Amino acid sequence: MSVLAVTKSVGPGRPKDMEKRAAILEAAKQLFVKQGFEGTSMDAIANKAGVSKLTVYSHYRDKETLFAEAVRSKCDTLMPEELFRPDLKGPLRKQLLAIARAFFDLITSEDAIAIHRTIIANARTAPKLADRFWQAGPLKVQEGLESFLRAEVEVGKLDVPDMHRAATQFYCLLKGECYARMEFGCGEPPTAREIDEHLNATVDFFLRAYAPR
Template sequence: MPPLAATRNSILPPRGRKYDQVLEGARQVFMADGFEGASVDEIARVAEVSKATLYKYFADKRMLFMEVANNECQRQAGAALDNIVLAAPPREVLGQTGRHFLGFITSRFGQQIFRICVAESDRFPELGRSFYESGPAVMRAELACYFAQACARGELVIDDYILAADQFGELCKADLWMRLIFGVIKEVSAAEIDRVIDNAVETFLARYGT
């Protein structure tokens, strides 16, 4: 599509502020092409905004990227583990949590944000940390919190909640994630997810269950 930019935003009245347009366009392009791969011109085009306007709101490409990344991290942290039922028995909680977790990290979106964070964490040292704090660290804390309560109820026996949470998280990946990241497989079937999660729960409870 060479020119074609004649779509105009005639339908929508004033529409959201230009700032948001830029952010949304940047989100799309960065997610699709990474940091280096994304060109500011393309972002401006997708955002249906002139490059001059873009640079009125964001000092440079790095700042724009950081803003997008932080937004994504926060959004993701929000929808993380709302549905954890602290009173339910371990087997059920672990299964649900694991499935949710695995579902996210194997999603197209989860993969892409991980890719970018890994690739760009040299250029943006804060990016990796920020992502970790608002992503994996949150799940770890929530899970540890649940473990504490389950232990109090005598349903689990754990000395190091944090390490146990880490172990469960890792068990849920069980190579599925590795093969996805490296493109050995393109997607995972529901059956594979079930098998991995069930076995993760089984192994976890073998150690920590009562």
């Protein structure tokens, strides 16, 4: 029986299957970060997870799918859907600051920086990998923020003519010089105080730009 046939006929269902699925995903996350996409084989993932290669393929049809799921899992951990559920009676600035801090923690984590470098390194040879990454990570958090902003506009707390553009601006502002220097490995990482100042200044800048007219 071919790997493809196994993939089509077997799917995760029983508790034991889900335990194996979780072990595979955890192994993949660790190996992709340490060895990059090209340097990580499905055999290595299977060995680290303590399962057979066929079991890996029964849960994830190819390495690209597994990579995308690893990215999605990381985003869900640090930026869960609950983060974007607006508390329309609560202070807007506090909610935006929570989103800002979660996003900055996500993009500056060692795992995220390693994965981003992998995407750049494989941009020419594996363009579909970049698209999988975008769909699983950046696009997901982008849409979450757009939904949050839309709710705040509807109750009059913000005046945002273009949700997509505003969400993009917010995340780009948060990256700033701090993220660029960390991604390049340039100089010392920012201190906790510097990060706090950067996040607060970014949120205040954004709120002034989109305050109700």
